[in-house]
Amino acid sequence: MVVYLSVVSFVASIVASVFAGYIAYKNYIEKARIVIYTGGSMTLVSSCKDQLGRIHLDCSIANRGAKLGLINRVVLTIHSPPLDEQIQLPWHSFHRYEGRGEPVFEKDAYLIMLKGKDSVFKRIQFLTEQPIEWKVGNYKFELSAWFNERDINSLPNFQSIFFADLNQKMVRDLSKSNSTTQYFHTSIVY
Numbered sequence: 001m002v003v004y005l006s007v008v009s010f011v012a013s014i015v016a017s018v019f020a021g022y023i024a025y026k027n028y029i030e031k032a033r034i035v036i037y038t039g040g041s042m043t044l045v046s047s048c049k050d051q052l053g054r055i056h057l058d059c060s061i062a063n064r065g066a067k068l069g070l071i072n073r074v075v076l077t078i079h080s081p082p083l084d085e086q087i088q089l090p091w092h093s094f095h096r097y098e099g100r101g102e103p104v105f106e107k108d109a110y111l112i113m114l115k116g117k118d119s120v121f122k123r124i125q126f127l128t129e130q131p132i133e134w135k136v137g138n139y140k141f142e143l144s145a146w147f148n149e150r151d152i153n154s155l156p157n158f159q160s161i162f163f164a165d166l167n168q169k170m171v172r173d174l175s176k177s178n179s180t181t182q183y184f185h186t187s188i189v190y
Contacts, residue, residue, distance in 0.1 A: 032069030034114065034147045034158055035062050042141075042164065042188055043103075044134070045125075046174045047181040053132035055089060056103060056183075057143070059122050063114035071112040073146045075156075076126040081137030089126035096123060102183070134174045139164050141188070162188045 037060040045054035055076060063069040074091040095103040103123070114120060140163055144156035164186050166174075174184060 026066065028066055030066045030116075032063050032067045032114070032116070032148055033065040034069045034071060034145060035064060036060070036074075036143060036145055036158060036160060037062070038143065038160065038162065038188065040187060041185050044170075044174060044184045044186060045181060046176070046184065053087065053089060053128040053130060054092075055126045056095060057124050057126065059124055059143075060119060061112060061114065061122060062119035063116055066116040068116065069114040069147050071114070071145055071147045072149055074109075074124065074126075075144045077142040077144065078132070079140035079142070081135060081139065087128060087130075087132060089128045091124050092127035093125045094122050095125055134166055134171045136166055136168050136171050139166060160190075162190050164188050 039058040039060075042058075043056035045056065047054065057076065059074075061071065076089045076091075078087040078089070079085070080087065091109040093108050094106040096106050098104050103125075106123075109124070112120065112122070140161065143158075143160040143162070145158040146154070147157050149157065166186065170184055170186065173182070
């Protein structure tokens with residue numbers, strides 16, 4: 001009986017040690033693991049003043065690791081139908097929505113620091129220097145992020161792919177020449 005109890009206590013102490021080591025690793029040692037969650041929609045922006053390609057995307061950014069995470073760069077790549085032409089839109093600025101749902105400029109895009117086990121919400125505007133010629137069809141969007149990277153030419157640490165269908169009415173509305181900036185919300189699917 002004494003031998004049985006000592007074996008049980010020995011196994012229990014090993015299990016407790018392994019569990020304590022796992023907890024220490026998860027809470028103090030594990031490197032940053034950045035994840036970006038997008039909402040169920042994005043906003044395509046049609047502006048007559050400068051004709052630049054703009055997209056607003058709501059992003060919840062989380063650090064699942066224990067160490068500090070520093071997001072250096074975020075890029076949204078559009079794969080347009082039917083020829084799979086690629087257009088890259090780097091992050092440009094952060095916005096918030098007020099009143100009637102129109103975005104208000106908050107700040108230019110900057111490095112985002114996330115402590116371990118922390119999260120933040122950002123409404124990111126992605127911008128390209130050329131107008132986007134929208135066509136009817138199913139678009140593939142690839143969200144890429146670089147964190148804790150000194151070399152911005154390296155492969156991204158995080159990638160997420162989602163899709164959006166643009167119908168004829170939305171494409172027609174996006175290509176209309178208006179005197180005001182217009183915002184078109186479209187659903188995205190993963």
